[in-house]
Amino acid sequence: MASRRAADGLIRDGKVLVNGKPCVPGTDIAEGKDTVTVEGKNICLPAEHAYYMMNKPKGYVCTVRDDRGRKTVMDLLPAETGRVYPVGRLDYDSEGLLLFTNDGDLAFRLTHPKNEIAKTYLVRVEGSVTEGALNKLRAGVELDGRMTGKSKIRIVETNREYTKLHVTIGEGRNRQVRRMFETIGKNVVFLKRIRIGDLVLGSLERGKVRPLRADEVVYLKNL
Secondary structure, eight states: OOOHHHHHHHHHTTOEEETTEEOOTTOOOOTTTOOEEETTEEOOOOSSOOEEEEEEOTTOBSSSOOTTOOOBGGGGSOGGGOSOEEESOOOTTOEEEEEEESOHHHHHHHHOGGGOOOEEEEEEEESOOOHHHHHHHHHOOEETTEEOOOOEEEEEEEOSSEEEEEEEESOOOTTHHHHHHHTTTOOEEEEEEEEETTEEOTTOOTTOEEEOOHHHHHHHHTO
C-alpha cells in the first residue's frame, strides 16, 4: 500500500482503521481476524512475496511518489512486478543495486541499523587519495555529531585525474559515502552500489530489473 514512512503518515492522518476504529502506531494486526482499511479500502497481505533487483540509474529518487515531481524508481518497474517497494535508498545522483519486495519482514531486516548489513560501492573521486586520508575514513569520521562505523576501503585504480575505490560500510546514513569523502576534502563524482552482503549487481544493465533467484532470496533472509 505504501512505504513504511508513508504508512506512518497515513496512520497519523487518521486514514487507517482497524476493525472500524482509528489505528495507532505499533498496533498488532492478526491476519485473518482483524480488518484493516485505508481511506475506505480493505487491505490484504499479498498472496505470495516477490523479490527483484534493479540497476538504478542516476536521476531517479527511491520513493513511491515524489512531491517535487521528479522521476522515481517505480517508473522503471515493469507491470509484471506487481506491487513491490524499494528496500532502502540510493540518492538521486547515485546508481546501482537496489532491491524491491513486498516482504515487509525482509525489508525491515535489511534496512534496520542494528543489523549492519554490508554494502559495497564503486566510488570515483577527483585526483589522488593518500592512504593516510583513507585510514581516517576506515577508522570512522564524525557526521552530524556521531562517528561513523569502521569501513573497508580499497583503491581499484588511481592516477592524477581520479581515483576509483571499493568502499564497504555497514550503515546507511543519508548520503554517507559522499559526506565521508568530503571530510577529507574529496568530491565524489561517481557512486554505484555493486553489492549487498554477497549479493552482487553483476552484468544487469542500467535501468533494468530482474527477479531474484531462489538461492538469492534464501541468502538475504539468512543475513
